[in-house]
Amino acid sequence: MREGIRLFKGGKYEQALEALLQIDVPPEQYPEQAYYLGLSYAKLEQFDEALLYLEQVAASDLDFARIFQGRLIIGYIYAVTERYRLAEFEFNQLLEEGYESPKVYAALAFTLYKQEKTAQSISLLEKALELDPENPNALNSLGFILADKEIRVGVALQYCRRAYDHNPRNPAYQDSLGWAQFKCGNIREAIRYLSMARQQMKGNSEVERHWAVVSRAAEKV
Template sequence: MSKAGSEYRAGDYESAVATLAAATVDENDYLDLAYLLGLCYARLHRFDEALLYLEQVVTQGEGDARALQCRLTLAYVYAATGRSKLAEYELTKLMESSLETPQVYSALGHATWKQGRLDEGLSWYSKALKLDPENPTALNGYGYLLACAGKDLDKAVSCCRKALNSDPGNPVYADSLGWVYLKLGRLPEAGSYLRAAAKTLHDNDELQEHLAAFEKAVPLR
């Protein structure tokens, strides 16, 4: 188990999975194995396998720190697989356990927006920024949703630019900034950031919608 833990912390998730698969553990240590396997599979985007183990830990270890981490990872997995309502459920359970962090609030912002509750999403991102004004995930999400709502676009640019400045290679942040510029009608900047994002986010539906909107807007200028 210790070897697998070291491999996980080093980012070698495939090796950690292989080590855990070969491990023999007794009943008392099984949740430790399930916990680490669930995290590894989530990192590898093998979401069905991640759910199998994460849900076991949450069910059997209710309330401890390990279960809380698994709930947060479950929320990520559900969001990544389009199950925003389930993601919101897990995040709400975390709040009931007094885990109120910028990460949880930002994830709730995304989950509620995905369910069509844009104003509620903005509220959650705003709460995240009150806890951590420099949090890049919250900055990006808040700026993006402001643009979606057509509200305070100057603020939206500022938020998305700060997020991208903190992580210049992040294609999601580049897409958000491009989207805001498109909403402002600043097409050269919009095209630059959207095309940069497209180099990495090949199959992202939202980005494809943004690119289509950009291409539609260009002839009108």
């Protein structure tokens, strides 16, 4: 077990799985093993397997932090696999049970935005920032949504810039800042940040869509 955890923490997820699967105890009887198996499969984007083990964690008697983390990742998996209604249900359940945190509010906001529930999404992100005014994920998400929907674009730009300042190397923050710059009419700055995002997220459909729109606008200037 220790070897599996060590490998997982070292980012060696496939080797971690090999070590964890050699443990001669069924994971449902050993929630600690199920927890790290679920995390490892999630890191490898083998989502069905991850859900299998994380559901065991959610029903276990592990400590609060690990159950919360496991259930949060279950919601994330549903979101990234575009099962937004299931993700919405999971995140709402966490809030109803008292697992209130900026992470949950921001994650729920994302799933609602993807379902075109923009006003609710904005409200949840504002709640996340009430709890943690410098939460970069919430800042970035709120800034992006406001910019994308052309709502208070100047404020959107400020949010995106603050998120970017927390981690200038994050391509998602670069993309959002570039898009907000474009929505504010700053085409040269938009190209600068979107170029950064494209270098790190080659082939990402959303980044490429933003780049195409900004490039066409630049040609007309």
